Amino acid sequence: MSPAERARRRRVVVTGMGVVSPLGSEVTTYWKNVTSGAVATGPVTRFPTDGYPVGLAAEVDAAELDDAGDPDAPRTPRSLRYVNHSVDRALAQSRLMEHADPRRVGVVVGTVMGTRPHLEELRRRGRPLDGDPVWDTPGILAAGPARRRGLRGPRQVVGAGCAAGNTALALAADHIRWGQADAMVAGGTDELSEAVFQLFTTLRALAPDVVRPFDRDRGGMLPSEGAAVLVLESLEHARSRGATVLAELCGYAVAADAHHMTAPHPRGLGMVRCMRDGLAMAGLDPTEVDYVSAHGTGTQANDALEAAALAGFFGPGGGRPAVSSIKGMLGHAQGGASALEAVACVQALTEGLVPGNPTLREPDDGCAELDLVRGPARGAPVRVALSNAFGFGGNVATVVLRRYAEDAPHRPSAATTGS
Numbered sequence: 001m002s003p004a005e006r007a008r009r010r011r012v013v014v015t016g017m018g019v020v021s022p023l024g025s026e027v028t029t030y031w032k033n034v035t036s037g038a039v040a041t042g043p044v045t046r047f048p049t050d051g052y053p054v055g056l057a058a059e060v061d062a063a064e065l066d067d068a069g070d071p072d073a074p075r076t077p078r079s080l081r082y083v084n085h086s087v088d089r090a091l092a093q094s095r096l097m098e099h100a101d102p103r104r105v106g107v108v109v110g111t112v113m114g115t116r117p118h119l120e121e122l123r124r125r126g127r128p129l130d131g132d133p134v135w136d137t138p139g140i141l142a143a144g145p146a147r148r149r150g151l152r153g154p155r156q157v158v159g160a161g162c163a164a165g166n167t168a169l170a171l172a173a174d175h176i177r178w179g180q181a182d183a184m185v186a187g188g189t190d191e192l193s194e195a196v197f198q199l200f201t202t203l204r205a206l207a208p209d210v211v212r213p214f215d216r217d218r219g220g221m222l223p224s225e226g227a228a229v230l231v232l233e234s235l236e237h238a239r240s241r242g243a244t245v246l247a248e249l250c251g252y253a254v255a256a257d258a259h260h261m262t263a264p265h266p267r268g269l270g271m272v273r274c275m276r277d278g279l280a281m282a283g284l285d286p287t288e289v290d291y292v293s294a295h296g297t298g299t300q301a302n303d304a305l306e307a308a309a310l311a312g313f314f315g316p317g318g319g320r321p322a323v324s325s326i327k328g329m330l331g332h333a334q335g336g337a338s339a340l341e342a343v344a345c346v347q348a349l350t351e352g353l354v355p356g357n358p359t360l361r362e363p364d365d366g367c368a369e370l371d372l373v374r375g376p377a378r379g380a381p382v383r384v385a386l387s388n389a390f391g392f393g394g395n396v397a398t399v400v401l402r403r404y405a406e407d408a409p410h411r412p413s414a415a416t417t418g419s
Contacts, residue, residue, distance in 0.1 A: 007177045007178050007179070008177075010177045010234055010236075011234065011248060012176050012249045013233055013235050013238050013245045013248050014232060014245070014247045014248070014249060015096065015231045015232075015233050015238055015243045015244065015245060016089075016091060016093035016230070016246075017228070017229065017230050018088065019086055019089070019229075019340060020064075020065065020082040020085050020189075020226045020336075021040075021060065021226040021330060021333070021340055022040035022059055022060055025061075025064040025085060026089070027093075027343060031351070034330075035353055035377040036377070037356065037358030037375065037377075038329060039358070040058040040330055040331065041057060041222045041224070041330075043055055043056060044056065044057045045059060046192050047121075047124060052197070053201065054208055054222075056207070056222050057223045057331060058222065058330055060191075060226055066084070066085050067084070077118035077191065078118065078191035078192075078225070079114070079117065079141060079190055079191040080115065082191065082336070083141055083189040086227045086228055086229035087148075087149060088149075089229075090185060090187075090230065091231060094233075094243060096183055097149065097150075098241075099240075100182060100241075102151055102153070103152045104153055105153045105181060105185070106146075106155055106185070107154075107184070107185045108156045108157075108158060108169075108175075108184060109145075109168055109186070109187060110157075110163075110167055110168035110188035110339065111159060111188060111189055111334075111335035112162060113190050113195070113335070114141065114157070114159070115140060115141070117190075117193040120193060120194050141157050142157045153180075153183075153184070154175050154184070160391060160393075161391020161395040162295075162334050162335070162337055162389060162390065162391035162392070162395070163395040164334075164389075164395075165336060165337060165339030165340070166252070166387065166397035166398065166399050168186045169186050169187070169230065169249065169252065169339070170252040170254050172186035173249055182237040183234070183237060184231075184232045185231055185232075187227060187230055187342075188228065188336045188337070188340075189336050189339075190334040190336050191225045192223060193223070196334065200220075205299050206221065207222050207298055208220075210222075210328065211297070211298035211328045211331060212328060213294065213296035213297065213298045213303055213324075213325035213327060213357060213360070214323075214364055214367045214372055215363065216363065216364045218364070219298070220299050221297040221298050222331040222332065223334070224333040225333055225334075226336045227336045228336060228342065232249060235248075246346050246350060247346045247349050247402065248402045248403075248408065249400075250408075251398075251400035252278050252281065252397070252398060253274040253276075253277035253397070254395075254397045255270045255274050255277075255396045256394045256396065257396060258394050264301075264394065266305070268305050268306070268308060268309030268312075270390070270394060270396035271305075271313075271388060271390065273396075274397060274398035275313050275388065278398040279386070281400070282400045282402065286314050286319045287319040288319070288383070289319055289321045289384050289385070289400075290321055290380065290382045290384055291321055291323075291324075291345070291348055291380075291384075292310060292314075292323045292324075292387075293341045293344060293355075293386070293387040294310070295325065295327075295390045296327055302390070303367075304364065307366045307367045307370055310323065310369075310370055321386070323373065324354065324356050324357045324373040328357055338389035338397065338399075341387050341389070342399055345387050345399075348382045348385055349402070350403075352379060353377050353380075354377060354378045354379075355377055356375045356376045356377045356378060357375075358375060358376045382403065383402065384400065384401070385400070
């Protein structure tokens with residue numbers, strides 16, 4: 001069997017997860033809140049917003065982090081603290097390091113702002129910016145948890161806009177499929193940034209009250225923060241150590257619209273391509289998708305285009321999956337957003353419960369073809385979940401997660417990666 005054929009046949013599974021979010025920093029708490037309709041956005045406390053027309057965002061309660069009592073914690077970038085906490089929780093659930101060769105375990109982290117918000121905070125406090133230059137290196141977001149846990153495999157930080165979390169999962173899965181690692185710790189992280197807040201204020205894209213994805217009267221997005229990490233393993237490695245498999249990452253795709261720095265292609269070509277290629281890698285077709293975790297930022301432009309792309313892709317004869325965006329509750333955590341959504345997809349697969357759109361009042365006319373989940377959640381069997389993520393610069397990434405079955409059919413396409 002050729003190396004390419006082996007890569008196509010190698011299955012990648014999820015064996016652990018960890019989160020930090022404004023709705024909780026334990027997976028169980030996060031999931032309970034996400035499926036109860038809790039809304040985390042509210043007044044910003046991190047920096048003054050008196051001069052802004054909108055002063056709302058979603059913030060993490062740092063008291064919930066493992067290092068909350070550490071006197072050195074305030075001197076560490078929040079984005080690094082978030083990913084460290086998530087990695088610790090994910091590895092604890094997977095019990096990976098009890099049996100793994102650390103030389104065969106790597107880290108891939110997606111981010112938008114890296115550690116820049118930490119420097120913003122130092123400047124606001126009047127502290128010198130050159131006291132600890134390592135914090136000005138985004139690579140610390142992967143190097144930090146790798147050194148902390150002794151992980152000596154592939155190590156990368158991915159800057160793919162707000163598609164960074166999904167892109168990190170895809171890249172990590174490629175390392176496993178091609179035999180470069182037995183397991184990878186992968187996800188995304190970002191902390192609330194005043195620069196991002198200023199950017200979306202300038203773009204007039206901030207919601208005046210709450211985020212209402214796919215609503216006729218949606219008014220925009222609200223920034224957020226957090227992190228999520230998934231432990232990915234080859235199925236062979238997970239079986240060899242008797243691991244509990246939570247789900248299978250059976251397909252993924254990464255693309256670039258190459259159209260505009262801040263606007264997606266007007267026909268959603270990258271979105272459609274990633275959904276098509278991700279399902280092709282998984283050997284699935286659109287009729288087999290039960291749940292779509294939409295990007296759903298709540299802006300006029302994103303939601304209209306995404307709704308049209310979803311309706312066209314899953315159109316007549318293509319199935320009618322349940323659709324929701326958890327950004328209505330969490331806000332937009334940028335590099336952490338799609339990783340947090342991947343965790344929600346795994347939970348939907350294992351719990352038979354789909355997160356809803358609790359802030360949705362009246363669906364936009366362009367959403368008539370979508371099965372938008374009304375209210376906080378919907379009980380439903382979920383066998384396949386697809387999660388989309390889009391970012392500035394034309395970045396697009398899709399991951400496909402399937403309920404794990406030892407004898408699940410494996411019908412991959414000729415492509416070995418969606419990248």
